[in-house]
Amino acid sequence: MSRRTFVLATLAAAALLALPSVVTAAPADISARPIPTENRAAMLPIELNINGEKHRLELDPRTALLDALRGNLHLTGTKKGCDHGQCGACTVHLDGHSALSCLTLAVMAQGKAITTIEGLAKGDTLHPMQAAFIKHDAFQCGYCTPGQIMSATALLADPHTRHGSAVEIREAMSGNLCRCAAYPNIIAAIEEAQRA
Ligand code: FES
Ligand code: FES
Structure with missing residues (x-):
């Protein structure tokens, strides 16, 4: 072959x-690590609507949407390239518009329809x-x-x-x-x- x-x-x-x-061939896939939760007092309950499903999470308010997707929800189709808004690997849709998930706080994505690559195919x-x-x-x-x-x-x-x-x-x-x-x-x- x-x-x-x-x-x-x-x-x-x-x-x-x-x-x-x-x-998903990220080197060592370090970006799939869950966000540390040891400082629970600082955690915020948030709800994200991703690919038509609601997800309830407790997150550090500084968590990027990219890290919430990959580390907390294991939606690893969205890739972490530069983590600085320069490569586009982390692009998702927010209410139908493309957005860089590495530069978007998860908390700011509440109330929006988030679509990731996992949500494009229909069955x-x-x-x-x-x-x-x-x-x-x-x-x-x-x-x-x-x-x-x-x-x-x-x-x-x-x-x-x-x-x-x-x-x-x-x-x-x-x-x-x-x-x-x-x-x-x-x-x-x-x-x-x-x-x-
Ligand atoms: S990971 Fe490169 S722009 Fe977001
Ligand atoms: S196909 Fe390899 S970086 Fe685009």
Whole structure:
């Protein structure tokens, strides 16, 4: 089996589980550690609406949404890249708009509809953007892919950017870095989803 065949087969299988597991190769996955809870007096009860489900948590009010998703709720499809708002790997949707979960306090996301990569597929049916990424081989290591897909779906859901040219798509996606430089395939995948 060639490397490409292997990667595609792996991605297709993982995509049926809403993609997250194929892109979980974080080095040592240190960002999946639960948030320490020893100082309980400082903890805040919060409720997050994620992918249509309510989750009640007790969190340090300084907890980033990214850490709550990964460390507390084990939704590891959302990736931690830079943790400084520079790479886009942690992109999720808040009320349908893309947002960097590493720069968003979990407490500030209360009352909003949070969508993560796990929430895009409908059962066994991939979101058209996920299918387009597979069709166009729009990834290599896959680490940036959940963030790319979340930004791309928000881009196409916005009537102001939905019909953009390739140049405009590139500009709109410029906050999502791909260290494997799969950019031409990512743009091709978005254009495919744009036509769907
Ligand atoms: S991890 Fe959030 S922008 Fe890089
Ligand atoms: S596919 Fe490797 S970082 Fe984008």
